[in-house]
Amino acid sequence: MAATQHAARRAPLSRDRVLEAAVALADETGIDSVSMRKLGEALGVEAMSLYNHVANKGDLLDGMVDVVFSEIDLPSGENWKVAMRQRAISARQVLGRHRWAIGRMESRASPGPATLRHHDAVLGCLRGAGFSIEMTAHAYSVLDSYIYGFALQEANLPFDDAEETAQVAEEILGQFGAGEYPHLTELAMEHVLQPGYDYGNEFEVGLDLILDGLERAVSGA
Amino acid sequence: MAATQHAARRAPLSRDRVLEAAVALADETGIDSVSMRKLGEALGVEAMSLYNHVANKGDLLDGMVDVVFSEIDLPSGENWKVAMRQRAISARQVLGRHRWAIGRMESRASPGPATLRHHDAVLGCLRGAGFSIEMTAHAYSVLDSYIYGFALQEANLPFDDAEETAQVAEEILGQFGAGEYPHLTELAMEHVLQPGYDYGNEFEVGLDLILDGLERAVSGA
DNA sequence: TACGGTACACTTACGGCGTAAGTATTGTCA
DNA sequence: TGACAATACTTACGCCGTAAGTGTACCGTA
Numbered sequence: 001m002a003a004t005q006h007a008a009r010r011a012p013l014s015r016d017r018v019l020e021a022a023v024a025l026a027d028e029t030g031i032d033s034v035s036m037r038k039l040g041e042a043l044g045v046e047a048m049s050l051y052n053h054v055a056n057k058g059d060l061l062d063g064m065v066d067v068v069f070s071e072i073d074l075p076s077g078e079n080w081k082v083a084m085r086q087r088a089i090s091a092r093q094v095l096g097r098h099r100w101a102i103g104r105m106e107s108r109a110s111p112g113p114a115t116l117r118h119h120d121a122v123l124g125c126l127r128g129a130g131f132s133i134e135m136t137a138h139a140y141s142v143l144d145s146y147i148y149g150f151a152l153q154e155a156n157l158p159f160d161d162a163e164e165t166a167q168v169a170e171e172i173l174g175q176f177g178a179g180e181y182p183h184l185t186e187l188a189m190e191h192v193l194q195p196g197y198d199y200g201n202e203f204e205v206g207l208d209l210i211l212d213g214l215e216r217a218v219s220g221a
Numbered sequence: 222m223a224a225t226q227h228a229a230r231r232a233p234l235s236r237d238r239v240l241e242a243a244v245a246l247a248d249e250t251g252i253d254s255v256s257m258r259k260l261g262e263a264l265g266v267e268a269m270s271l272y273n274h275v276a277n278k279g280d281l282l283d284g285m286v287d288v289v290f291s292e293i294d295l296p297s298g299e300n301w302k303v304a305m306r307q308r309a310i311s312a313r314q315v316l317g318r319h320r321w322a323i324g325r326m327e328s329r330a331s332p333g334p335a336t337l338r339h340h341d342a343v344l345g346c347l348r349g350a351g352f353s354i355e356m357t358a359h360a361y362s363v364l365d366s367y368i369y370g371f372a373l374q375e376a377n378l379p380f381d382d383a384e385e386t387a388q389v390a391e392e393i394l395g396q397f398g399a400g401e402y403p404h405l406t407e408l409a410m411e412h413v414l415q416p417g418y419d420y421g422n423e424f425e426v427g428l429d430l431i432l433d434g435l436e437r438a439v440s441g442a
Numbered sequence: 443t444a445c446g447g448t449a450c451a452c453t454t455a456c457g458g459c460g461t462a463a464g465t466a467t468t469g470t471c472a
Numbered sequence: 473t474g475a476c477a478a479t480a481c482t483t484a485c486g487c488c489g490t491a492a493g494t495g496t497a498c499c500g501t502a
Contacts, residue, residue: 013480036459036460037459046481046482047459048461048482049481052479056460056461057459057461103325104324105373111393116393116405117402121404123404123405123407123408133408133411133412134412137423141371142431144374145367145373145374146370146427149368149370149371149373150362150366152366152369156326172337182341183341183345183348184340184344186348186354187344190354191354199362202359202362206362206363209359209363209431210430210434213434214430217430256487257489258489266452267453268488268490269451269452270452272490273449273450273451274450277489278488
């Protein structure tokens with residue numbers, strides 16, 4: 001049949017090609033518009049053909065998350081603080097590039113190989129720097145919580161630049177009497193709406209606070 | 222008609238009743254099974270009737286998130302550190318009770334009144350304790366990032382108790398040669414799988430590390 | 443008491459979703 | 473050449489959100 005011959009001439013599908021296309025589609029049009037049909041269309045294929053390469057939609061999402069993980073720099077260098085700092089910054093960058101990913105880290109029971117490799121490298125860096133197992137667990141928990149939480153907040157900001165910020169702030173505050181949320185209003189007026197404000201700058205402030213705290217904890221022990 | 226008389230005898234719907242039922246349904250059966258049809262069924266009503274009380278499904282989700290926020294204790298007392306600590310613990314409890322909520326804080330452009338009230342109270346506590354506006358912004362960012370991130374990780378743990386933990390760890394590690402992820406294996410064997418382990422215990426460790434860091438930053442300025 | 447408006451639950455219908463099941467066409471190796 | 477494994481295709485089912493329109497019960501006013 002003509003359709004099938006056409007298919008034969010196409011570059012063949014593979015799990016990697018499917019995942020890559022899905023990530024690109026999610027980046028461009030949002031995770032909600034990643035459906036099997038639309039993904040198939042993007043690949044020049046019917047929806048059901050994708051099932052030759054992913055088990056189901058959950059498997060697709062798991063795979064997409066693992067692709068994201070694979071983009072995060074592994075920690076490197078002998079100085080744990082520098083390595084952790086650099087990894088955190090890379091993670092935030094990657095999660096900013098794929099804003100749909102942060103809410104779907106709920107891959108839960110099925111972490112992919114890149115995910116496992118990443119976690120193993122982080123643990124190895126800390127253990128190699130002399131952290132006890134318990135201290136490693138503490139550091140791992142507080143750092144990852146902070147990174148994911150910051151990325152989550154950043155992904156959910158309803159604005160991307162100063163102009164939008166002003167617009168949104170006006171909208172929200174304008175709905176209420178000026179006195180109803182005085183501290184929110186103050187922060188908006190005297191900080192967020194000032195020229196040069198960028199929420200992203202907060203990331204390294206908090207990160208350094210945590211890294212310094214860890215350093216103190218580890219040297220005090 | 223009989224059906225309508227029946228409806229008349231029913232306690233009338235209201236936005237609050239709809240939101241409450243939706244939250245309960247999500248808690249019991251997961252957010253994915255909160256559909257307009259199933260929610261209607263839970264309330265003894267057809268799906269379309271819900272549209273008299275919520276604008277659409279997005280509005281429903283926004284409202285559900287605001288219900289969750291309303292359950293978090295507002296900070297109280299004159300000691301900012303105690304107040305922030307207690308609020309953080311309450312937030313984690315609430316987010317643990319409604320695990321579906323953390324990924325859907327993407328209410329983005331439309332925070333509800335409880336959400337705004339909560340944020341305003343947090344800011345007021347810090348400003349009242351003498352934090353500068355900038356320092357308030359730092360504290361707010363690092364604390365909320367940590368709380369959300371921790372809740373996110375906790376919500377995504379594929380296990381709830383020690384038994385499940387062992388089972389999942391075995392499954393994951395069993396898929397690979399023992400040497401493939403040595404540090405992950407070590408952490409699992411010598412820490413996570415030890416009796417008495419509970420990831421939740423990490424929360425206050427990281428929280429206190431951050432609060433101490435903030436205290437040092439604020440007293441040093 | 444009668445009446446008009448409002449509130450609100452109902453039915454029907456549409457297009458999109460994930461995916462189970464079955465069919466057809468290829469490229470590969472005996 | 474003929475059989476087999478891959479893999480793309482079609483069809484169909486029961487969900488989903490929700491636009492549009494219908495009917496009834498209640499309330500304030502005359």
